[in-house]
Amino acid sequence: MILLETEALTRAYGGVVAVNKVDFEVESGLITGLIGPNGAGKTTLFNTMTGLDTPSSGKVWFNNKEITGYPAHKICRMGIARTFQNIRLFKELTVVENVMIGRHFKTGKSETKGRFLNAVKSYVKLKEEEEEIYEKALDWLDFFDMEASKNELAKNLPYGKQRELEIARALATDPKLLFLDEPAAGMNPQETDHLMATIRKIRDLGVTVVLIEHDMKLVMNICDTITVLNYGQKLAQGTPHEIKKNPSVIEAYLGKDEA
Numbered sequence: 114m115i116l117l118e119t120e121a122l123t124r125a126y127g128g129v130v131a132v133n134k135v136d137f138e139v140e141s142g143l144i145t146g147l148i149g150p151n152g153a154g155k156t157t158l159f160n161t162m163t164g165l166d167t168p169s170s171g172k173v174w175f176n177n178k179e180i181t182g183y184p185a186h187k188i189c190r191m192g193i194a195r196t197f198q199n200i201r202l203f204k205e206l207t208v209v210e211n212v213m214i215g216r217h218f219k220t221g222k223s224e225t226k227g228r229f230l231n232a233v234k235s236y237v238k239l240k241e242e243e244e245e246i247y248e249k250a251l252d253w254l255d256f257f258d259m260e261a262s263k264n265e266l267a268k269n270l271p272y273g274k275q276r277e278l279e280i281a282r283a284l285a286t287d288p289k290l291l292f293l294d295e296p297a298a299g300m301n302p303q304e305t306d307h308l309m310a311t312i313r314k315i316r317d318l319g320v321t322v323v324l325i326e327h328d329m330k331l332v333m334n335i336c337d338t339i340t341v342l343n344y345g346q347k348l349a350q351g352t353p354h355e356i357k358k359n360p361s362v363i364e365a366y367l368g369k370d371e372a
């Protein structure tokens with residue numbers, strides 16, 4: 114089943130066509146890699162699909178519903194979460210608080226409004242929700258083997274753990290689809306190995322994953338399918354095996370060593 118699809122998606126900045134008529138498909142339950150040279154348009158494609166940027170033309174569908182041009186918060190509520198190339202944690206908050214923020218973003222329902230009784234009821238509900246959010250955040254930390262660090266400040270975590278914490282926060286919104294923008298950037302080989310195992314575990318939970326990555330070991334090892342962008346256009350799509358052997362991909366991006 115196709116979970117997300119774009120049709121001729123285009124984003125131009127003045128004369129620069131960052132994404133040029135791209136048809137991109139994400140199949141439910143798989144790990145999809147998005148690769149290509151620097152400036153190929155990968156992040157712009159992510160941004161136009163997740164509401165951070167508005168496409169110049171073309172369409173985006175998620176779960177058979179057109180979401181072209183929807184704002185980011187609406188897309189998040191519909192079940193798409195993402196992380197960014199640069200770490201965007203709340204560094205002065207604790208590890209568990211960072212995950213709770215993701216969850217708050219999802220629920221975000223309780224407001225103390227109305228008269229006194231309503232206010233009390235809302236307060237009680239708010240406290241219950243807060244406890245639920247805390248427990249759920251702990252479950253995610255457990256999933257990432259990070260429960261022991263729950264009360265540490267995010268900034269004190271090792272780099273690889275900070276990157277995984279961002280993923281935990283994104284997952285706390287209960288997404289069907291998770292976009293990861295260069296999740297292994299700056300990680301050492303051990304951290305990358307741990308990340309690979311974590312991404313597989315996320316897929317096994319039933320969350321569909323799309324990732325931009327330059328680490329070819331990671332991409333070729335964990336992706337079920339790969340799309341290659343070059344100069345804003347789709348150059349190829351296939352299994353890791355097919356992509357490794359594709360002469361235009363070797364020419365534009367991989368080089369002979371990776372093939």
Ligand SMILES: Nc1ncnc2c1ncn2[C@@H]1O[C@H](COP(=O)(O)OP(=O)(O)OP(=O)(O)O)[C@@H](O)[C@H]1O
Nearest residue numbers: 126129130131149150151152153154155156157158
């Ligand atoms: N806000 C913007 N304004 C103008 N040009 C932009 C903007 N964002 C991206 N571009 C241009 O669009 C092109 C694609 O950039 P993009 O960041 O999407 O590439 P990328 O494939 O993600 O690259 P990298 O692998 O280096 O992250 C580049 O030429 C870039 O300079």
